[in-house]
C-alpha cells in the first residue's frame with residue numbers, strides 16, 4: 001500500500017457517516033451513485049478499523065451545494081463544523097439553529113486571499129485547538145469552448161479551483177503537522193470526473209480540476 005492508497009482510504013473512511021446522510025439529499029443521479037459507492041467501500045474500511053475519531057471538519061465554500069450539505073451533515077452527525085465562506089451572513093439561518101461556535105464556527109474566507117486562509121486556520125487554532133478534517137471544496141466551472149472563454153474568466157477560475165485549493169491544502173498540511181501533532185489530519189479534495197475526462201465545453205474547468213492530482217503528490221511526499 002503506498003501513500004496514494006492511504007489517502008484514498010482516509011477519504012473513504014472520512015466520507016462514511018456523511019455519505020449515508022448525503023445520499024438522499026442529492027438530486028443528481030451520478031452523484032448519488034458515487035456517494036453510495038464511497039459509502040460501501042468506506043463501510044468495509046470502517047469494519048476493518050473500528051477507531052473512528054470524527055471530531056471537527058473545516059469546509060471551504062460552505063454557502064451552497066456540496067459545502068453546505070457537508071456542513072449540515074457534520075452537524076446532524078453531532079460533530080463540529082467549521083463553515084468557511086465569502087459571505088458569512090449566508091449562514092445566518094444555520095447559525096440561529098446552532099448558536100454555539102463550539103458546534104458551528106463560521107469564518108469569512110475567500111480562498112483567493114492567502115491572508116484570509118491563514119487567518120481562518122489561526123482562528124480555528126485559537127477557538128478549537130484542532131481540526132481533524134479539511135474539505136477543500138470551494139470551486140466553480142467556467143463553461144464554454146476553449147477559444148470562446150475570455151482569458152480573464154479562465155484565470156479567475158484558476159485562482160479559486162487551482163491556487164485557492166492549493167493554498168488551503170498547504171495551510172491544512174502545516175496545521176496537521178504543527179497543531180495536531182502527532183496525530184495529523186485528513187485532507188479531502190473535491191475534484192471532478194470532468195477533471196479526468198475532458199468534454200467540449202469544459203476545457204478550462206478540466207484543466208483547473210486536473211490540477212487536483214497534486215493530492216497524489218502530496219500523499220506520496222507525506223507517506
Ligand SMILES: NC(=O)c1ccc[n+]([C@@H]2O[C@H](COP(=O)([O-])OP(=O)(O)OC[C@H]3O[C@@H](n4cnc5c(N)ncnc54)[C@H](OP(=O)(O)O)[C@@H]3O)[C@@H](O)[C@H]2O)c1
Nearest residue numbers: 061062063064065066086110111112137138139190191192
Ligand atoms: N456540481 C457538480 O456536479 C460537481 C461535480 C464534481 C465536483 N464539483 C465541485 O464541487 C465543488 C462545489 O461545487 P457545487 O456543485 O456545490 O457548486 P456551488 O453550489 O456553486 O458551490 C460553490 C461554492 O464555492 C464557493 N466559492 C466560489 N468562489 C469562492 C472563493 N473565491 N472563495 C471561497 N469560496 C468560493 C461558492 O461561494 P459563494 O456562494 O460565495 O459564491 C460556493 O459556496 C466545486 O469545487 C466543484 O468544482 C461539483
